[in-house]
Amino acid sequence: MTKTPHLLKNSLKYRAEAGAAGGDVSLRLAEVPSEAARVENGPAGRKPRKVLSRRNIIVYGTLIVVCLYYLLPLYVMIVTSLKGMPEIRIGNIFSPPLEVTFQPWVKAWAEACTGLNCDGLSRGFFNSVRILIPSVILSIVIASVNGYALANWRFKGADTFFTILIVGAFIPYQVMLYPLVIMLREIGLYGSLTGLVIVHTIFGMPILTLLFRNYFASVPQELFKAARVDGAGFWRIYFRIMVPMSLPIFVVAMILQVTGIWNDFLFGVVYTKPDLYPMTVQLNNIVNSTQGVKEYNVNMAATILTGLVPLTVYFISGKLFVRGIAAGAVKG
Amino acid sequence: MEASISIKNLSLSFGALDVLKDLNLDVGRGEFLVLLGSSGCGKSTLLNCIAGLLDVSGGQIFIGGRNVTWEEPSKRGIGMVFQSYALYPQMTVAGNLSFGLKNARVPKPEIEERVARAAKILQIEPLLKRKPAALSGGQRQRAAIGRALVRDADVFLFDEPLSNLDAKLRADLRVEIKQLHQKLSNTMIYVTHDQIEAMTLADRIAIMRGGRILQLASPKEIYNRPASKYVAEFIGSPTMNFFEGEIISGDGLRFVSGGHAFPLEDYAFLDSTFQPAPAWFGIRPEHMVAGDPADTAPVRLQGRVELVEPLGSDTLARVKVDGHLLWVRLDGQASVFPGDDIQVGFDPARANLFDKTTEDRL
Ligand SMILES: Nc1ncnc2c1ncn2[C@@H]1O[C@H](COP(=O)(O)OP(=O)(O)OP(=O)(O)O)[C@@H](O)[C@H]1O
Numbered sequence: 001m002t003k004t005p006h007l008l009k010n011s012l013k014y015r016a017e018a019g020a021a022g023g024d025v026s027l028r029l030a031e032v033p034s035e036a037a038r039v040e041n042g043p044a045g046r047k048p049r050k051v052l053s054r055r056n057i058i059v060y061g062t063l064i065v066v067c068l069y070y071l072l073p074l075y076v077m078i079v080t081s082l083k084g085m086p087e088i089r090i091g092n093i094f095s096p097p098l099e100v101t102f103q104p105w106v107k108a109w110a111e112a113c114t115g116l117n118c119d120g121l122s123r124g125f126f127n128s129v130r131i132l133i134p135s136v137i138l139s140i141v142i143a144s145v146n147g148y149a150l151a152n153w154r155f156k157g158a159d160t161f162f163t164i165l166i167v168g169a170f171i172p173y174q175v176m177l178y179p180l181v182i183m184l185r186e187i188g189l190y191g192s193l194t195g196l197v198i199v200h201t202i203f204g205m206p207i208l209t210l211l212f213r214n215y216f217a218s219v220p221q222e223l224f225k226a227a228r229v230d231g232a233g234f235w236r237i238y239f240r241i242m243v244p245m246s247l248p249i250f251v252v253a254m255i256l257q258v259t260g261i262w263n264d265f266l267f268g269v270v271y272t273k274p275d276l277y278p279m280t281v282q283l284n285n286i287v288n289s290t291q292g293v294k295e296y297n298v299n300m301a302a303t304i305l306t307g308l309v310p311l312t313v314y315f316i317s318g319k320l321f322v323r324g325i326a327a328g329a330v331k332g
Numbered sequence: 333m334e335a336s337i338s339i340k341n342l343s344l345s346f347g348a349l350d351v352l353k354d355l356n357l358d359v360g361r362g363e364f365l366v367l368l369g370s371s372g373c374g375k376s377t378l379l380n381c382i383a384g385l386l387d388v389s390g391g392q393i394f395i396g397g398r399n400v401t402w403e404e405p406s407k408r409g410i411g412m413v414f415q416s417y418a419l420y421p422q423m424t425v426a427g428n429l430s431f432g433l434k435n436a437r438v439p440k441p442e443i444e445e446r447v448a449r450a451a452k453i454l455q456i457e458p459l460l461k462r463k464p465a466a467l468s469g470g471q472r473q474r475a476a477i478g479r480a481l482v483r484d485a486d487v488f489l490f491d492e493p494l495s496n497l498d499a500k501l502r503a504d505l506r507v508e509i510k511q512l513h514q515k516l517s518n519t520m521i522y523v524t525h526d527q528i529e530a531m532t533l534a535d536r537i538a539i540m541r542g543g544r545i546l547q548l549a550s551p552k553e554i555y556n557r558p559a560s561k562y563v564a565e566f567i568g569s570p571t572m573n574f575f576e577g578e579i580i581s582g583d584g585l586r587f588v589s590g591g592h593a594f595p596l597e598d599y600a601f602l603d604s605t606f607q608p609a610p611a612w613f614g615i616r617p618e619h620m621v622a623g624d625p626a627d628t629a630p631v632r633l634q635g636r637v638e639l640v641e642p643l644g645s646d647t648l649a650r651v652k653v654d655g656h657l658l659w660v661r662l663d664g665q666a667s668v669f670p671g672d673d674i675q676v677g678f679d680p681a682r683a684n685l686f687d688k689t690t691e692d693r694l
């Protein structure tokens with residue numbers, strides 16, 4: 001109610017002015033009070049935010065500390081890997097390299113010696129690739145079909161099968177390590193890449209099947225029913241309907257498997273022979289080889305090289321990954 | 333009438349839960365049957381059994397004279413429309429429509445022709461290249477109907493196809509479905525919660541409860557002569573007014589409740605040799621009159637208006653009569669206000685009497 005006198009005053013003033021201007025219509029129109037003129041004193045519009053509020057200090061402070069905690073070792077690694085050995089012996093690990101050299105990287109990739117051979121990480125890298133690609137494809141293909149069958153075709157014993165699978169996920173690896181060695185030896189695959197691929201596929205199965213089953217179970221049942229009325233069978237529904245609408249979950253599964261299998265050390269040591277060791281094992285053998293002096297720069301370069309693959313996968317698919325997790329909420 | 337769908341002693345249970353119990357139903361060729369019932373009574377389950385999407389526990393299903401109890405859904409000659417549309421999200425509308433035909437290995441020119449025809453009937457031709465996500469609710473539902481249409485099925489099954497749409501669109505599509513049925517004249521089974529849909533679309537309505545069909549009759553019959561108190565309460569909004577009391581003889585049959593007695597000379601009993609017994613007396617709000625017209629009604633009651641709901645076309649008044657709350661439907665222009673004393677009346681010939689214990693019609 002307080003605004004009425006104010007408005008009244010305003011409009012009176014306008015009329016007086018309009019009269020003075022000789023009743024010029026355009027002028028009067030231009031002077032019609034805008035919305036802004038109605039705003040009273042007090043809070044209005046966007047609420048101002050303090051830049052240095054206590055909340056901001058805590059949030060950003062924590063983030064900066066955490067970033068430093070994670071990035072400092074990386075910084076040290078990169079810096080060290082670019083120094084020559086004499087510079088490293090000076091002992092200041094935080095100082096940037098005076099003379100940048102890529103020699104340690106070359107050596108780590110192609111020349112570094114393990115106890116057994118001297119062709120650096122490259123051998124392990126190609127072994128890892130040969131393990132990774134078939135394992136990822138095989139495990140995702142099998143697990144997605146499993147998950148689809150479990151979620152949509154409630155076959156006899158489906159629940160029992162699922163329970164066994166889930167229990168499987170909780171059995172410690174160590175329990176199965178030796179039995180698997182025997183089994184692989186019996187079928188003649190012990191010590192071969194094929195054997196390791198099978199092992200990775202088996203161990204990825206419970207978690208991946210669970211992932212796919214839950215995703216497919218969240219797909220509306222009516223879609224599946226409609227496809228059955230349309231005469232599509234098991235595989236046609238899988239390929240034409242389920243797979244096209246499940247790209248995000250395939251990306252999630254791929255990231256899980258790529259990082260998991262690439263970073264695996266235990267299975268690599270146990271189920272392969274030295275000349276087939278994956279990159280992680282090769283890295284360990286280079287870093288821990290007892291011959292000669294410790295070449296910190298080479299070790300650092302080798303470590304970064306080994307971590308590069310998961311890192312690349314994260315960068316490329318990070319966006320898809322987030323979208324994949326969020327896509328669960330989006331309906332078809 | 334030749335039976336298009338014939339369901340014989342059908343039963344279905346999920347584990348220990350019996351959802352359908354010994355259900356029998358015959359649907360004539362070209363008939364529009366509506367399944368109506370409260371949530372969880374087994375309507376969708378029955379429809380899924382007919383479609384072959386659920387394995388029955390007992391009984392048989394015949395479609396077009398053929399025993400399809402063990403047939404695959406796609407081999408039953410049915411088309412189905414779902415509540416959530418269930419359009420394949422990664423395919424265009426045209427892809428959705430042709431998916432079933434491709435699966436059946438129909439030659440390409442024929443697929444194109446059938447899709448074009450269905451699109452024309454449903455007026456979705458401009459939408460054929462779009463994905464379902466780029467359609468409005470009504471367009472999606474039309475596309476879903478199109479998917480059933482291209483199959484040239486003898487039987488259409490609709491599971492609450494309109495319940496996700498807003499009121500206006502629902503009314504429009506309801507009319508379209510009715511026109512579609514008149515044009516195609518194939519058998520349709522239509523599940524709904526909505527009484528208006530049921531009354532306007534159906535040739536016959538089946539009222540279901542607890543996995544059984546309580547009454548199967550024309551909309552008019554169901555409205556005028558409900559077979560049980562449950563059906564009477566279920567159909568009609570606001571719901572039927574009930575008096576609890578007793579039918580006594582002497583001086584003709586009369587229904588007495590509290591201090592009131594309603595003469596029943598004109599009431600058509602199912603069983604003319606009816607013996608007096610406790611009963612429910614039901615009268616619909618639209619069969620009651622108030623004010624001056626009530627003066628000539630066979631039964632007159634004095635009450636007080638408690639609540640008025642003006643609907644535009646008519647006005648609903650809740651009238652308190654001796655502790656009974658009665659809904660009365662009045663003219664839209666009637667001026668009644670809460671607190672008014674009012675006289676209401678009705679003709680017992682239009683009433684419905686139900687046995688007190690079995691709740692069956694008398
Ligand atoms: N897969 C299932 N497993 C166990 N019980 C089920 C299953 N599907 C349905 N039911 C039960 O069967 C009963 C009937 O379900 P149905 O879906 O046929 O109901 P409806 O009449 O379609 O209800 P609404 O109107 O809410 O759609 C319900 O009690 C429901 O809980």
Ligand SMILES: [Mg+2]
Nearest residue numbers: 375376377491
């Ligand atoms: Mg239902």
